Amino acid sequence: MRGRLLKKLENLNKWRMQKISNRNFLVLLAFFVGIVGGLAAALLKGLTHFIASSLQDDVEWHYKYSLYLVFPLIGIFLSVLFVRKMLKGQKFEHGITPIIYSISRKSSRIEFHNVYSQIVSSALTVGFGGSCGLEAPIAYSGSAIGSNMARFFGLSYKEVTMLLACGAAAGISGAFNSPIAGMIFAIEILLTEFSIPAFIPLLISSALAAVISKLLYSEPLFHTTTTGWEVEALFFYLLLAVIIGLFTVYFSFLSQAVKQWFAKISNPYNKVWLSGISLGVLIFVFPALYGEGYLSIQQILDGRFDSILKNSLFSDYKDIGWAVMIYTILTLFGKSIASLFTINGGGNGGVFGPSLVMGGLIGFAFAFGMNQTGLVQLNVPNFVMAGMAGALAGIMHAPLTGIFLIAEITGGYTLMVPLMLVVSISYFINRAIMKHSIYTKVLAESGDLISYEDKDRTVLSMMKLRYVLETNFVRLHPKETPLDRQSDIIHSKRNIFPIVDDEGKLIGIIYSERLFAILLGEQEGKDKTFASLAQKPNDMIVETEHMEVVMGKMNRDDVWILPVVNKEGQYLGFVSKSSVFNKYRGLLVRQGMYLE
Template sequence: MLKSAFTSIFNAGNNWRIRRNEQRNFLLYASAFVGLVAGLAAVLLKYLVHLMEDVSHNMASHLFHILYIFLPAVGVLLTVLYQHLINRDKIEKGIGSVLGNIKRNRSNIALNNIYSHLITSSLTVGFGGSSGLEAPIVCTGAAIGSNTGRFFRLSPFEKTVLLASGAAAGIAAVFNSPIAGVLFAIEILIGEISIPTFIPLLIASATGVVVAKVLYSQQLFHLVTEGWMMRALPFYVILGLLSGVMCIYIAKVGGYLEKGILKKQNRYVRAVAGGLVLGLIILVFPPLLGEGYHYLQAILDGHIDALKDQSLFTSWLEHPTAMIVFIAGLILLKIVAAGITIGAGGNGGTFAPSMFTGAFLGLFVAFTVNQTGLLHLNTSNFIAVGMAGAISGVLHAPLTAIFLIAEITGGYVLFIPLMIVSAISYMISMAYNPHNMYWHHLVTEKDIHPDADHTMLDAISLESVINTEYTPVKATMALTELFKVIAGSTANIFPVLNDNDELQGVVLLDDVRRYMFDDGHNQKLTVADAMMIPPAVVDERDKVTKVMNLFDVYDVWHLPVVANGRFKGFISKSRLFVRYREVMVQQQRDTDIFGLREG
């Protein structure tokens, strides 16, 4: 009864909304709401992480300092317990899952993802897991936008806009960077830009930042940068080259470890073992604890000696050469620590570890050059630009990288170095892999592609383009009998089947014509003499993208389709083109109806 009453009230309100508001205007209101909720979620996540950090540090300080090495295992284990026993493994981790839902699930994301990421990522990172909070807040914001669209029964296109708006608001609220949030949504999630899509993203992103500023004024970190010098330009180029190579390393190592460690063991053994290995790594390299932004801020404030805190090698690190080696170790091991954290069952992302790695790569270049005494480089500048190089190469998002660091630094004095390093890193990373870390996994393992053609082709059901109206013939049939079949049919291709309806070959009308006027020989010929083996056979479970590729490779206009070994029908290239055009027109019509197209 209560559910029925709620449904009636919702339907009445929704009908009023449709009558009173244009769909274009409603999308703007909805994006503001999504930005508000996503901003609140970002603030809540920050508070939860700080709460967990206080709890974990109090546990260690009141017992034994050495317990710090066990804290990551506790955090990962609690995360796994929640995911398994409470969430029932319904959480969808990683930005790749958001992209997959956009492409394959009409931008629908399960409701539990609104709160599950907040809980699990705060447990993981709060207890020292070496991963980032940016991916969880993107997933949370995307889930908020998706479920807002589902609640108001919006179209898939509108849900995608609100999903991207939630993600943009989350990133904007975390970094206090509204433009970077918008560009992140465009470069990573949507892949294209139009003014009507851009406006909801701006509204959501700005709303998220306002909420975060009101409720949580503390910035992630403060960058104090100066204008760059021309004589430092060659070293920015070197930083760009190193960033590109490093991004390939991050994609390779991080992608491998995130798939899971100790796969033959149960989830709890993986969580404890992975957490303990992580704790031992952190024991040697303390800055790898958590996100690592605390150490990064200390360095930006000019306190590089903060790297010696809680280190086993405090006296050893007094020597500049040893410090250079230590920084290089942090660069190489941060993504390893992040991969172990996620692969063991923790929740987090590679966004923050990539920024951390890029920052310390910039520190490595500046600190090393400064030790030579030949030139003094501004360490803060190189740290900032190094972060941009990492984001650009790992995410394949140069605009996001440039504007994120520009907004964090509060100005555009580093714009030229940011552009140079981001461009070089992006080009090197693209040369190695045309897809970023998120898309690489989807393309190689799930056959989900980012381009629009693949998306529209995947929207076509293979069943809808199979022509099941055919006239079968047998290989033993006399050719003269085949002529009679052709005379009574409009088809120009005929399947040759055996008694079990299994395909033996096909007969093309063009191939038979030459026999029709040769009365001297065709009396003794059978269908087997005129049939051909098709260059490829389509399985009914194949994707339309694969079928289109077969048409292109073999340059044919018809392909036979089989189901469980039995012939089912033909797919024609022309019919597939017609269906493709219908899908494209329908998508454009949806855009026009909901007021999301320019003009």
């Protein structure tokens, strides 16, 4: 039955390839990706909020403080258990970084299980109080939808990449009901070089996802009203931008430190205990850290500035302005730790949502604190929105996404000028210090990041040594003589011969010119062993080295070919500039077709 169905689908695809051009078919698939991406976003939001409301609404209030200690632990544990038991050995990753890696190194291939596994694991994590966002998981799920749909129909790399980006745009659009921000997110983060035709599929997927998500889950993320901004407050927006930019640098460094620390813990369940208990304690002290944290931001936007203290252990101080501001700052730093502990401890989520919350808390603490001095009276909700956009731009290196996301989800288009200023300054401060975003730093360090600022380096980083390795060389044994292998030497099409011992280790090399001179004239050399005739190569390439290093060694010694060995020194083959250049040309063509 399954075989017949696959056969029919295969025949249908063949008919499609004859009747419909790939360009038109791509637009058609963008419709389906948008619809399915919107359904996935609505499902994730609905499932997460169902879990959260069930835990909070069905529990008597005087028990909640104690239960906050165990809810996050349970959520992270269930998430890890789901991944380990249900996926059984399949690779599971979280965040935006693996999506970028799949584009640059895996031909935009994303495993199918991410369509559902990202939704289930993140709903468990965040629904039980994990202090991270749902946006990265839904972007990952949407990318998997687009990637697998394109691969099913046998589309090319550039078309698979396009639909992958459509899926990510649909996920973000559906999560925030913000189609423009979803489209811009895909362009800024995933499609760093694009052409105008790329807008069409992205617009379709993003718009449809927003419609589907709104029909199924109409609750807005944020709602606020703004009457505009005052020119007199411009200096304070600039000051806020600098503060946020510096905070995003701190968060980037903290993210690296926490990741490295958790990487030292080999047992995944030890990570669960550590992160779950730590998160429970943090939420016990700072209840606003429970879940995504959007509720606290909405309460601030509604003008309930004391809400952040209201349900905490320090609620008696909610009417003291300075206490509210100090507690907000402590909550801000608690959020930075809680979100990273949740993600690295085994929970599934991203820093997209925490970035918005942390930015909003900075904007609130800044404006509210300034108002406490009595010297100025700033519009607190405006600064909250500007802070959200600035933090997103700095941490993710996505300034346009920050601007349009906040403008769309809050309806704050009248704040466009302050948003542009805060976002620009925050972005440039972080980029000047960090160079790469929190998503791309690891990929840049490993040479797996596509960069259009240095195309030569980018194309080299896309190459893998095994694809340019040449193995059709005649091996010579150290104990043999030129006379022993005379026939093989004469008939070889190569001008270089590796000398390899019984254990497969490379002893040295010898060129055909030297061997022919011996065979045709040097009588005494004919009886010498290859071990005595071997010459040391200028350098050797280890199979794990990047192509940038390989070309560096070749250029340094001005050689055209070098031997390749494994970590134990065993001979594998040779790599030549000819093979590298041929592969280089092929990748340039592929890269040129990326989004034409």
